[in-house]
Amino acid sequence: MRRLRPATVRARATAGAVAVVAVALALASVALLGLLRSGMLRNAERDAEQQAVTIAQLAAGGRLDRMRAPVHGADFVQVVNARGRVLRATPNLAGLPALEPAGPQRPGTVFRTWRIRPLGGEHRQRVVRVTTQTPDGLVSVYVGTSLRDVDAADDTTTAALVVGGPLLLALVALVTWRVIGRALRPVEAIRAEVAEISDRDLHRRVPVPPTGDEVARLARTMNTTLDRLESSGIRQRQFIADASHELRSPLTVLRTQLEVALAVRDPELWPELISGALEDTDRLERLCSDLLLLARIDAAQPAASARLDLGGLVRDAVDARLGDRVPVRVRAEDGVVVEGSELWLTRVVTNLLDNAQRFAAAGVEVTLRASGPPDARTAVLEVRDDGPGIPPADRERVFERFTRLDDARSRDHGGAGLGLAIARDLAAHHRGTLTAEPSPTGARLVLRLPVIAPAAGTD
Template structure:
């Protein structure tokens, strides 16, 4: 087994060439044996038919008592001889005049004809001989007719030589053509391999060459380029995320350091309560930012979370009941009995982020609505406010990480621009969507989730 593995060619090109050549060799061998067999059989049958016809003709003459001493040869016959029961030559063709009787093979009792191949006269070439018995007025005789197998033997020999020379040449041609065609077919693969080997984390802009032919290799190249596009986009997003996260973390850390330096420079106990309050506020902001970054990392890693059927109306009521100190009361229009598959903690976080965003921008009114869309089979969760709204051009950008449409105001309110980004990632992980849609006044954020299949049991 190890020896076979060592001898087995390692390259695809060599294996394809070996396989194609082996298949053609087997096919040629089978066809050659079949051709030789059919050719030999046909030539033997032709010789046998000619001898049989000549022997039958002479046999009829013998039966009628019209047998001449010198027998004429018909076309295709090589010799003819008539021998009586005592082994004496009664009649023969001219080329056997004076020759002894063939006589070493006769039909058995009850048989009219016997056939064999051989050299009846050892100085001659092979013959196809037919022996026929006939009853004459003077007694029983045996008619021997022979047909030369010279042409059949020569045809067999020529065919064997031709196959012996032509088969290796054809196999060599098949091997060379397969090697050349396979090499041309695999040339783009080698170009793709070479290009991929040069792609590193600092050269993600490079792409593999796409062959002109619309074949499997071209589709492979396009698929690899699409994968490289996604990889480059993911790396760019990651680098931008790291830069933005560093920037966001640097601001509260800088403020904390400044406040602590002021406290050390002015050790006045009367100032400590205000300083501690400010430090605590910035610490909470830093803690919330760290928690958001950790959640984003887990969402990007697609960590599995416990999920099951959830009643969205109950989830909304529970989330609202846990909120304290909201600036604006939240109105509710919740359709009962809407069940989706998901994580209770993640969907609560999604709703909390949407409500926090509305609280930052609303003037006087926030509404939470829940209903189903029968046309799409989805649960629709909407949070609307009467704030400044979201411009049409920014409806997708607001879901990007660290995006603030009003940067100064968001920083004052403690926002890092991650709330809506986290909410959209959560919706995506639940096979849903989160979009900003038109609203007469203010913003309207809509989340859609697939409904649970009928019969799903609540935990």
Template sequence: MAEPKTGGAVRSPGRVPLRALRRIRALRQIRDLGRIRDLARRLRPRSVRARATLGASTVVALALGAASFALLGMLDGNLMRGAQADAERQALSTAGLVAAGRLDTVLTPGRDTDFLQVVDAEGRVLAASPNLAGRPALSPARPGKPGTVRGTWKEGPARGDRRHRVVQVTTVTGEGLVTVYAGTSLRQADAADDIITGALAFGVPLLVLTVALVTWRVTGWALRPVEAIRAEVAEISDRDLHRRVPVPRSQDEIARLAVTMNTTLDRLEAAGIRQRRFIADASHELRSPITVLRTQLEVAQAHPDPALWGELVSGALEDTVRLQDLAADLLLLARLDTGEPPPAAVVDLADVAREAARSRRRDRIPVDMEIAPEATVRGSTLWLSRLVTNLLDNAQRHADGRVRLVLRVDAARRTAVLEVRDDGPGIPAADRERVFERFTRLDDARSRDEGGTGLGLAIARDIATRLGGSLTVEDAPVGARLVARLPLADTQF
């Protein structure tokens, strides 16, 4: 029987391919790196106090470490240069004696020199200090030319417990090259290094620990007002908006943060009050026409007299229209309160004002108009029409026999000025801001309600404000004078 053919090498059972082994190793490395990252993330300080303490301690430790190394290096360099100068001075003096032929076999080292030795070109010792008597040449190497060589030996020939700074001076004599070895112990440098190192090893950690403790205490003291602010804000709910966070006396950034927080709480409290008042007023305004409408329907059901149906249906229709107008006003107010960007289309306010005045020619109190040829502003035709309509409705509702609409352009201030005047009882100075509140009705002659919702002026001011303008009540000889100012569009100039 023929053996089956294979297209490649037969993989022995139990062996793992090399590529698979590499992939397993790579996966293990990735897993180990992930574990290291998780560990570093867990060990990372989370609080500002801990991070500030760690940062200050790290900076101080690095600075002190660098300063310590610099100090040790400068000290060791200065002491080593002093020892080298002493050895070099002694070596040059001895080399001068050798060149002059006045060399003694026994040399007396100077006060700051530990040993001396003179060696010829053959390695024979010509002279030496008493502590090197009988010793061979200090170095087996023979210089090939005159010069000076400086170096540090870890163990000196005279005292092996300390480093030595050795100066080797080679000079020319009648018998050839002669080398002088002069060495000075670095015991003072080593002792100073040991003392400074011990002091720094004790002082640097102590100073770093002191800095960490002081930073921890100072940071905790500085962040204490922040914790008080956080704790107070955490306890404030939608029913406790009257509460305020404590303001520290430090007059620093934290104090300004507390003041800003209290200002925000003031706005939230005012918004909550306005919202609750608006809901209460809206409920009251909706309840009245609904109650009347229900009463009319109950009367129609209880007295199925066709002669009464016309009057009842007419009254029900009026209340239905009032409910519809109120719902439309509430919907527009809700849209104005959303904070969405206002429309930015270029609209000719003069055309909007003319159309609003023309539609009232047959009203009980007609509208006289004095309108500029052109006054383009940014907004939307719907919003601007509602602004003019609400002002005219308010004026007609309270006028005795005359309403005047004036539109002019203030080129100096780049604004369009819209005025609506009536000859009614006017608005007292104390109530000139209150009339723009929602569902506000004055207690004087201007409180006559002829189908208004109590939201017209509030909507008009909100529209003017959202379009970057204003709406105010200003002085007038007779009646009321409401003035809206809107910024002109760039195309106006």
């Protein structure tokens, strides 16, 4: 069965269309033949019944001698008494026995179809029998009408359907094959173009047909996907280049310090050289950790999620910091509950504080509040510093990876340009946002996260 099944969409659609039309044509043919046959048969019965009723009325009044020749629509008449004797008959039945030798049993009208061979016809006869009571007993009047017109119409219609049905199915198959082929032509063009696109040809796009239909929407969606792939490839190459550059610098310095330590024979200088080498090693370790975290975020790897009191998390993150250059003031509302990873949200707060500590002049201020309607509250965490601030044109660029507004100053303070990028990615992972917003002095970074309702039974 699988081998007989059409292999292409075009063939399956054509076969389906032909099958549906064939079933519909068969049902319509049966209905047409039935309606045609029943209509013509009803007309023949009506004419024969009228003739039979008229003759039966004559018999009931004892006036069978007044019976006339059959009118148009009746081929023969035969009148039979209760003993089966023929009382009257048309010339074409003269001398023939009764159609039903048993004779009439009770009054009524009966319709039957017979083949009366003595009439010399090859068509069937529709016979109407009307039985009535007469002074001499029950009498049955048989009136027959030929079904030649019914049979001829039936044969003609059947022949027309036998010849026209396959032609119609062939026409449906041809039209469906052509229409489906034309409709799928853009799909084949899209497939061929996508098959030729390699990882080095992501700038290429599939053709968009001017039809505005589902195929055109498919082509536009494919081009949008290629846009994302190209952008992802560009970001990946840029990320690799920036990461290589960031790793090369501390490695070069570390190698230089180690070579100097080998060349210098004075033991008193070794602690200073080793201390410098350790600082660069720490910088390499932090950079590798940031790169691994970014890779994990990009891969959308899930982290353990729980209900968290964001105010308590912020206070714990601030209290855990030792040796900050400037003091940190915290004002946080109680009962601001969010859902997420405690480790990752702590990393967001830590990165925001690290960024503020690098540029603050005298202090850093952290505020937490909940805003919005009761059914859609949002946690708003602001980290402000009194440093030089962020120019309006750079408020989005600071969240790009390896971005430094002041490269030399950031490098001196140990930043690789990944802290804010990691913080924004982690915020997005928690269905939140991180933005740089206007501030009268210094920088103002705002984290927004959806607040969840407290669990039942908690205050």
